[in-house]
Amino acid sequence: MSDVIPAIKKRKLSTSESIYLVEVLKGMAITMGHVIKNIIGELKGQSTFDTMEYPEVRKPVNDRFKGAHRLTTRPDGKYKCVACMCCSTACPAKCISIVAGEDADDPIEKYPVRFDIDMLRCIYCGFCVEACPKDAIRMDTRIYEINAFSRQDMIHTRDYMRDLMAGDKPEAEQWYRENPQHSPEGFLGEVPPVIP
Amino acid sequence: MSETMLTVILALVKCVFSVAFVMQIVPLLIWAERKGAAYIQDRPGPNRAHILGVRAGGLIHTLPDVFKLITKEDVVPSHVFRPLWALAPIISMSVALVTFSVVPWGDQILIPAEIAEKYLGTTGPLAVKLQVADIDGGLLYILAMTSLGVYGIMLAGWSSNNKFSLLGGLRSAAQMVSYELAMGMGVVAMFMTYGTTRLDEIMQIQAESILNWGVLLSPPVGVIAFVLFWVAAFAECNRNPFDLPEGEAELVAGYHTEYSSLRFALFFMAEYANMVVASSVTATLFFGGYNIPFVNGAMLRENIDLVLMAIGLGGGLFFLFATSVAYGRRKDPFYAAMDAFKGPRPNKLAPTSGLNGLLYRALHDDTLRQHEWKIFTAIWAGAALAHFGLIGLGAMKIASGMPLLTEIIVFVTQLNAFVVKVLFGCWMFIWVRWTLPRFRYDQLMDLGWKYMLPIGLVNILLAAVWLLIDANAMRLYAAIP
Numbered sequence: 001m002s003d004v005i006p007a008i009k010k011r012k013l014s015t016s017e018s019i020y021l022v023e024v025l026k027g028m029a030i031t032m033g034h035v036i037k038n039i040i041g042e043l044k045g046q047s048t049f050d051t052m053e054y055p056e057v058r059k060p061v062n063d064r065f066k067g068a069h070r071l072t073t074r075p076d077g078k079y080k081c082v083a084c085m086c087c088s089t090a091c092p093a094k095c096i097s098i099v100a101g102e103d104a105d106d107p108i109e110k111y112p113v114r115f116d117i118d119m120l121r122c123i124y125c126g127f128c129v130e131a132c133p134k135d136a137i138r139m140d141t142r143i144y145e146i147n148a149f150s151r152q153d154m155i156h157t158r159d160y161m162r163d164l165m166a167g168d169k170p171e172a173e174q175w176y177r178e179n180p181q182h183s184p185e186g187f188l189g190e191v192p193p194v195i196p
Numbered sequence: 197m198s199e200t201m202l203t204v205i206l207a208l209v210k211c212v213f214s215v216a217f218v219m220q221i222v223p224l225l226i227w228a229e230r231k232g233a234a235y236i237q238d239r240p241g242p243n244r245a246h247i248l249g250v251r252a253g254g255l256i257h258t259l260p261d262v263f264k265l266i267t268k269e270d271v272v273p274s275h276v277f278r279p280l281w282a283l284a285p286i287i288s289m290s291v292a293l294v295t296f297s298v299v300p301w302g303d304q305i306l307i308p309a310e311i312a313e314k315y316l317g318t319t320g321p322l323a324v325k326l327q328v329a330d331i332d333g334g335l336l337y338i339l340a341m342t343s344l345g346v347y348g349i350m351l352a353g354w355s356s357n358n359k360f361s362l363l364g365g366l367r368s369a370a371q372m373v374s375y376e377l378a379m380g381m382g383v384v385a386m387f388m389t390y391g392t393t394r395l396d397e398i399m400q401i402q403a404e405s406i407l408n409w410g411v412l413l414s415p416p417v418g419v420i421a422f423v424l425f426w427v428a429a430f431a432e433c434n435r436n437p438f439d440l441p442e443g444e445a446e447l448v449a450g451y452h453t454e455y456s457s458l459r460f461a462l463f464f465m466a467e468y469a470n471m472v473v474a475s476s477v478t479a480t481l482f483f484g485g486y487n488i489p490f491v492n493g494a495m496l497r498e499n500i501d502l503v504l505m506a507i508g509l510g511g512g513l514f515f516l517f518a519t520s521v522a523y524g525r526r527k528d529p530f531y532a533a534m535d536a537f538k539g540p541r542p543n544k545l546a547p548t549s550g551l552n553g554l555l556y557r558a559l560h561d562d563t564l565r566q567h568e569w570k571i572f573t574a575i576w577a578g579a580a581l582a583h584f585g586l587i588g589l590g591a592m593k594i595a596s597g598m599p600l601l602t603e604i605i606v607f608v609t610q611l612n613a614f615v616v617k618v619l620f621g622c623w624m625f626i627w628v629r630w631t632l633p634r635f636r637y638d639q640l641m642d643l644g645w646k647y648m649l650p651i652g653l654v655n656i657l658l659a660a661v662w663l664l665i666d667a668n669a670m671r672l673y674a675a676i677p
Contacts, residue, residue, distance in 0.1 A: 020643075021423070024632060031236045031631045038235040045525045049240050 066126055066139035068146050069117055071161045078103075079162070081136035083110040087128035095121035096128060115158035119146050141165055202316055210328045214296050221622070222468040223258040229626050230254065236630045250568050262461075270457040273356075280355035285455065285462035288348030292469035295341040298334040299476050300399050302326035302486050302610045303493040308599040326486075326607070327396060334395035335387055338477055339380060342432055345470065346372040349434070352463070353451040364450030367440045367637065371431055374644035375438070379428035381652025382421040385659040386481055389413050395480055402484040403492045410482035414662035420655045422482045424648055426624075429474040431644070433467065436629035440637060475621025476614070483617050486610040493606060500595045500602045503609060508586030515580035522572040 016022045041048030052059060061067075072080045083100035101113035129139050141164055148154045156164075227242070231254055234241025242254030250256070272278070305324040312322040331337060346369055353365015387393045390401055390413075402408050411418045431438040442450040452463045479485055488496075496503055595601050635643070 024628070027631045028627055031627065034238060035232065035235040038238060043521050043525075047240070049238055051239050053240070 061142050061144070065142050065144075066124060066129075067141040068119070068143040068164060069122075069128070069137055069139050069156065069161055070141050070164045071115065071158060072136055072138055073162060078105075078108070079111055079115075079136065079158070080134045081112045081115060081132075082108060082134055083112045083115075084133065086131040086133060087137055090127040090131035092125060092127060093121045093123045095119075112158055115161070117156045117161070118154065119156055120151060120154045137161075199318070202318065202322075206324060207328070210326070211297070214299075214301075214328050215293050217301065218293055218296050218469050218472050219465075221472045221618070222465050223262075224619075225468045225471065225622050225626070226261070227255050227258055228623065229629075230257070232623070232626045233630045236627075250571060265458060265461040265464075268457040270459065273454050275357045276454060277355040277357060280351045281454070282459075284348050284352035284355065285452075285459045285466070286348075287351065288345065288466035289462045289469065291341055291345045291348060292466050292473055295338055295473045296476065297328035298331060298337050298395055299473075299480050300325070300327035300330075300395055300485060301476075301614050302607050303403075305603045305607055306599075307603070311600055325396070330394070330396050332394050335383055335393040335398075335481075339376075339383060342379075343372065343376050345432070348463075348466065349451045352455070356451070356454040358454060360447045361451050361453050364442065364447045364453075367447075368434060368451060371434075371438060371440060371640060371644075374641060375428040375431035375648075378424050378644060378648035378652050379432065381649065381656060382424035382428065383481070385417050385421045385652070385655045386410060386413075386425075388656065388659040388663060389417055399480065399485050399487070403487050406484070406489040409484045409487075414659065417655055417659045417662060418482065420651065420658075422478070424652050424655070425481065426478060427648065429478060430625070430628065431640075433470040433474055433625065435467070435471065435625050437632040437635050438640060439629075439634060440640060471622050471625045472618060475625070476618045478621055479614065479617035485617070486614040488610065488613045493610070496606045496609060497602055500605060501590045501593050503590075504595050504605060505587045505590035507605075507609065508583045508588075508590060510583075512580050512583035512587070515576045515583060518576040519573055519580055522569050522576055525569040526573060 038048050074080055081098075083098050085098055085100075088094075088096040088098050095118040097114070097116050097118075098112050099114040100110045103109055103111040124139070126139055128137050143164070146154075231241045242257040243251055245251065245254070245256040245260055247256055272281075304326060307316070307322040307324065309321040312318045312320070316322060329337075349368040349372075350365045353361045353363075353368070356362070390398050390410075392398060392401075398410075402410065406412075409418075411422045430436075434440075434442065442452075447453075452460055455463060589595070595605055
């Protein structure tokens with residue numbers, strides 16, 4: 001191993017460069033060019049910026065983007081979930097807690113009385129979705145703004161996750177209708193495929 | 197009213213005006229700094245804070261900024277030397293404000309005899325100099341005051357009892373001393389050429405002709421002196437590329453690391469106040485101060501109606517253009533879509549009822565945002581109309597019959613010329629800051645001592661040679677108005 005560090009030769013400045021002033025003026029001309037370009041764009045109302053004005057303008061997320069969890073329902077409005085605990089078992093972050101209850105309806109047998117996901121612990125790995133035998137939990141909302149003012153509010157409950165997309169205000173529905181490529185599967189009314 | 201009373205009252209009014217002048221430009225500069233930086237870096241810049249949806253291009257941001265600084269906790273670290281620590285920001289700010297007192301911001305106002313005798317109790321007409329202190333050593337006073345500015349930073353750095361702050365203070369002391377010299381050399385050459393250090397006389401010399409402006413005097417002495425002075429002014433204001441005292445990469449925040457709340461605000465404002473003062477001194481020394489090229493005060497007074505019409509036409513056309521731009525933007529598809537879009541998930545946690553709801557709505561309701569450009573259209577159309585009204589007033593020869601009105605118009609016109617020059621200088625500060633990288637410390641010292649000081653000395657020699665050739669060198673071009 002050689003410990004000789006090759007010296008980097010400094011380029012000699014030309015006369016005009018060593019006075020600085022000319023080069024400074026050149027640099028200032030470049031920055032002023034940007035200012036003028038942007039002011040003209042602003043006056044015309046045509047944005048010359050690459051910046052996205054975030055809450056109003058959003059970058060479309062990838063088709064494979066997951067986002068927050070939601071719970072799917074049967075056509076009759078009941079949860080598809082049968083409280084089998086597969087998801088909470090598969091969860092590496094141990095953030096899903098389910099309390100099972102007995103369903104009066106015979107072929108279903110069990111339903112979730114509580115189904116809480118602690119979003120502060122969730123690592124969004126998607127194992128719960130993989131583990132679910134009933135297609136009851138999905139990560140297809142593409143919602144990435146998961147926030148709250150308290151830790152308690154960061155625990156997404158059963159009903160919250162059911163209504164996450166469905167009950168969410170007409171504006172959202174309108175937006176998803178205009179941008180169907182971003183719409184989560186089954187959000188715009190079609191019944192999600194039933195897995196027997 | 198006695199003569200003394202009048203003098204005192206006039207002095208007070210002028211003091212208030214000069215402090216207000218500097219302090220009014222500061223928030224504007226903070227806005228210009230943010231917006232300019234954004235535009236240089238191809239970003240939209242501040243455009244969020246709004247009053248009921250009117251954002252005024254980010255100008256509103258200054259309000260919450262000030263509110264934040266005032267309401268923040270004033271942290272006093274236990275390890276500081278309290279008396280000096282508390283004094284430092286005050287020194288920084290007051291030195292900046294005090295320097296401005298010798299800068300004239302307009303020709304003198306001549307209050308005609310009949311009005312002055314009737315209302316002010318003087319004998320004969322009253323001439324009011326638009327300058328707080330007209331002292332003989334005006335230029336020397338500026339040099340003295342700017343070098344006092346280093347105390348603020350040095351004391352802040354030392355009394356903070358903190359390595360980085362101390363280093364920042366040290367650097368700033370060394371830097372200020374080095375560049376003080378270069379600045380002094382530039383000024384010496386200038387007052388040799390002018391033959392006086394009194395700013396009032398300097399202004400009168402420059403009023404004679406545009407070719408008498410400092411930069412053009414006994415070439416190339418004026419130009420070299422200007423470059424020296426301007427570069428040194430950057431160093432004195434601790435602005436990029438000479439902002440080593442702050443050097444956030446190395447020194448946290450330099451001398452003001454330990455300051456918070458309003459004390460920090462004082463340092464922050466002092467930086468901008470220094471910029472205003474430096475550009476106004478530069479404008480006064482080198483660019484004719486309040487003088488408008490090719491038009492001096494006497495000409496303004498003679499053709500006051502024409503001046504009024506010219507102001508009306510120029511301002512009217514400008515605001516007409518602004519109106520047309522705003523009107524064109526009123527239904528902008530891009531911005532309208534942006535404004536109308538509420539997003540797929542409105543804030544679920546927003547309070548809707550009670551006092552909280554009311555407050556939330558007052559602060560966050562931006563439904564007016566879509567009408568922002570319509571509001572601007574109305575305002576600017578009004579301004580354009582008012583300016584076109586001035587043409588009518590000029591045509592009716594109203595001003596020429598009223599000497600006091602004439603004086604006021606002349607004052608406003610010249611003040612505007614001065615403000616334009618000062619603001620351009622301030623924009624230069626901002627422009628350079630976002631263009632150039634910071635100097636390395638040894639490069640900074642090299643530039644100050646090895647280049648600027650010798651150039652300054654040679655410049656003084658040149659000025660002396662000019663004086664030998666022609667004792668009235670500066671009046672060389674006085675033939676052209």
